[in-house]
Amino acid sequence: MAKYAFFLGCIAPLRYPGLEKSTRVVCQKLGIELVDLNDAGCCPAPGVIKSFSKDTWLASAARNLALAEKQGLPIVTICNGCYGSLFEAAHELNNHPEVLAKANKFLKEIGMEYKGTTKVHHLAEVMYKEVGIDAIKAKITSPVKYKVATFYGCHFLKPSDIKQLEDSENPHMLDDLVEATGAVSLPRKQKTLCCGAGGGVRAAFGDVAKEFTKTNLENMKASGAQFIVDVCPFCHLQFDSSQKDLGFNIPVIHLSQLFGIAMGMDEKELGLSAHTVPVKL
Template identity: 35%
Template sequence: MRFSFFKGCFIPIRQPHIEKIAYQILPELGIELESVTGFTCCPEPMGVSLPHKFTGIVFAARNLAIAEEKGNDIITLCNGCTYTLKQVNMQLKRDSELRDKVNEILAETDLQFKGSIKVKHFAKVLTEEIGLEKIRGKVEKPLKGLRVASHTGCHILSPPEIMEFDDPLNPVRLDEMIKILGAEPIDYSYKTQCCGWTLSNFGDRASANRLLGDKLRGMHDAGADSINVICPQCLAQLDTGQMMAGRTLKLDFELPALFYLQYLALTMGYSLNEVGYGSHRVKDPGFEAKIRGILA
């Protein structure tokens, strides 16, 4: 299956190793990623869509219109991009008056929103279109003995009637995804709590640190070796944010956070270095020893 690959802003600039892994392993599962010239920011809600709602809608509609010209659905690696594009896509399909206003603006760039494509998060594609059993078939090095705490993130869960990903009050899809790789998914306190990325960057960093600290302690107390995420902002917060919060909160542990595709690549025989672990801020010798043992 072929998709227009919406990389977003965050991954290409701050986490290019995640983009690289996507290009390397998703085709092995039958997902063809087409790079698209002309995509811009989705846009990011806090910086654009909240203070300038209509402008944000036009930004998103332009990205959707570009993908429509390619004739492929959009696939993203980002909860936030999925949230923005999916909501605007549905809104414009339902509201003809708004759609006409947006298309009047888009006409200046020779584009038109038609509502002919869908926006899909890679995790939803993997679980619903590829299937967990096909993923299991690609696992060469099961993550046996690794205890993983999954953090689903906020934007992929709500509003549930639009995002259609998981139960916001009891998300389990990521646990199922990590279990199929041979790891042990663990439940923990504050599982549904936000990672605090938005609060940290647009609000009160001290409050964000306390929020993140509660979540990390819940994971650690439950016996997690590492963290699993499917959102680049969540990865940044649970990695770099953890490093920064740890200094303030005097945390006496470190929990490496990895993007799901990194775990998947490890089970396919890639090394920690090859999945970009070296670029992460939070590292743990115990976790690394377990992975080396698995890959041996």
């Protein structure tokens, strides 16, 4: 049984707990054991915190990585932002002794040390590469017939030179995962366009962020999508919270929730009441 330290991040546990719940239930059904990464903090956010202080970002990320190292487990996250920060920090720390030494100088202040061994994975990656489409299909008990717009976000596949998951311009991993549930992933224009929220733009220039979201929603609507399926709570938040202002009404669900639905989770367990755009199954 595959075993991971479950890194929660901020948006999922504190805004959309249904994503956390679905992940726990779905992973259990798929034979993935999740161990809570107790005492972890924010990843910290790659767009904002890293933009303010790279030292703070590096040291705080190293602390999270060290907590997982102590558990002897690789990290799994359901958020592109957390994946971006933790993967990139691990990439720097695990491959560059001088960066590791710098982080450990800070960690020493709180009696911790990171040896540089933690690996970081995204849940979608684990499902696709470790569990596999066929094994997922075998666990689908309530196939769905939804027509969906998949939304990869940016920090899942990019920067692709270090992530090395698949072609970031023409990805199919998420589409394949979604279609394992019986859903149909529809083609659309500008499929890999950013949601607009990242890099601190949502906080500093909300209207600019919404301009990105609007283009995405127009393309999704034109494709005939009934659902938006994302792999990032921050993209999820951006799509879910801005549709009312933008005049759209396409329900937004995280991949873990789609799997939850297709694996027969009770509707209440999906935590849909936290969503702004009503989700009707």
